[in-house]
Every structure is written in C-alpha cells, then in structure tokens.
Amino acid sequence: MESILSKDEIKQFELAKMATEISCCDWSLLEKVALVCRILFEAGHDSGLSGQISARVNNAEFITQSLGVGFDEVSVSNLLTVSSELNVVSGKGMPNPANRFHSWIYAARPDVNCIVHTHPIYTAALSMLEVPLIVGHTDSCVLFDEVNFLPKWDGIPVGNSEGETITKALGSKKALLLGHHGLVTVARNVEEACILALQFERAARLQLMAMSAGQIVPIESTPAAEAHDWLLQENRVNATFSYYARRALRVDSSCLS
Numbered sequence: 001m002e003s004i005l006s007k008d009e010i011k012q013f014e015l016a017k018m019a020t021e022i023s024c025c026d027w028s029l030l031e032k033v034a035l036v037c038r039i040l041f042e043a044g045h046d047s048g049l050s051g052q053i054s055a056r057v058n059n060a061e062f063i064t065q066s067l068g069v070g071f072d073e074v075s076v077s078n079l080l081t082v083s084s085e086l087n088v089v090s091g092k093g094m095p096n097p098a099n100r101f102h103s104w105i106y107a108a109r110p111d112v113n114c115i116v117h118t119h120p121i122y123t124a125a126l127s128m129l130e131v132p133l134i135v136g137h138t139d140s141c142v143l144f145d146e147v148n149f150l151p152k153w154d155g156i157p158v159g160n161s162e163g164e165t166i167t168k169a170l171g172s173k174k175a176l177l178l179g180h181h182g183l184v185t186v187a188r189n190v191e192e193a194c195i196l197a198l199q200f201e202r203a204a205r206l207q208l209m210a211m212s213a214g215q216i217v218p219i220e221s222t223p224a225a226e227a228h229d230w231l232l233q234e235n236r237v238n239a240t241f242s243y244y245a246r247r248a249l250r251v252d253s254s255c256l257s
C-alpha cells in the first residue's frame, strides 16, 4: 500500500467513483412502476390482487396498477394514472380502492414520490406476532431507524380513516409494519421504494429464522447508521434496482410494452 487512507477518505473516493462509473437506468416513470411490480412478484410479494404500487406524477395525480391485474401481469399499457380521489385520468379500468391511503401519504409527505404496499409471506407471518420488525443485519440497514409499527388498526385500508391512521403511524419514517397485514415503504423515488420493500421482506425472514434459533442481539447503532447511509446512496440504489429489473426482464420483457 502506497498510503494509508482513513475509512472516511476511502468512502469519499469510492462514492466519487460510483457517481461516474455505475450506469443507471433511464426508464420512464411508467416503465419503472411496471418493473417494480414484476420485481416484487418475483420476490414473493404477490398476494392475489392485494397490494398496490404507486408513483407520484404531480401533486394531484399518481400512477398505479389497475384492480384485477396481478403484479406479474402489470405492463406499461395497463397502468393507470389516477387523481387523489382515485378518479381515472388515463388508462382503462379502476384502481384498487385501498389506494386511498396513498393519497393521504402523498398529501402529508412531499418528500415521498413512490409508495409500495404488499403482503409478502414472511412480513405477513411476522405481522401476526404483533412484534416490531428488527433490523439486525447489515443488508437490512437500509431500514435502520426507518420502520414504525402499527400493531392494531382497522384494516382493510379503503376508508379515509385508515388513510389518516396509516399516515400518522408512518410519521416521517420510510417504512411501516401493519399488524396482521403487511408492509408499507415510501421513498424519494421508485428505485428506493423497491429496494426498501425487498429488504423489508428479507429482514422479516431473517428475523423469524433468528427468533426460531435464539435471542436476537441488537445491532450497534453507529455501524448500522453508517451502513444505512452507504447502502442508500442514490447511485447504489439505482444500480441495485437495475440489476433486479434485468432479472425481471429476463423472465418476461413484456412489462415494458
């Protein structure tokens, strides 16, 4: 080694390289929403017709899937653009009435441009125990100090009261575990919301496996916070999303049409 750099110096050096060397996606917003649906389906987030993905178009409209279309059937051509009152602005069909709580979150959180709500199997199982999600592994640290917990609430989320309840429970965080139900992740863009949802389900799976083997030891906050910031670098998130998108497109590229 010619010189001994500090960890902070190495991080800054590598971040600068990532900014120029990692190629990112150039998909449209509609294409990204379709890709998220396919990515999450491949990762076990389907639950029949339950769950919604949405992406903000502007302060009055968002993109979401049409009710009756499964995550593995979503494509650019069958997505909807709807108003905050869930009236269809473009596309054919109707949105899931449970999209109503998305409108509440978008109104309360101007920093949020994408919402994922799903019932993947390990998250659903964990939600039945009425215990919070434990972020205890480095990979899960994208969610460190980002997850709130609502053990009891009035599901199904089709009313305005559930919109208020979920938005209040989420607060300023990026994720929420809904008791006896599933997960919500929110983010600055589609790519980040997707990665958070994938890691949420993985964290729930890890937690259940670890709980069955022993007592989970809390992760230390300083390295966890460092991992959080490192893993959520925009270029890294975009590159991770691109990887998952390529995997989904190898299964079926029709989602882009």
Ligand SMILES: [Zn+2]
Binding pocket: 050, 051, 098, 117, 118, 119, 181, 182
């Ligand atoms: Zn749900």
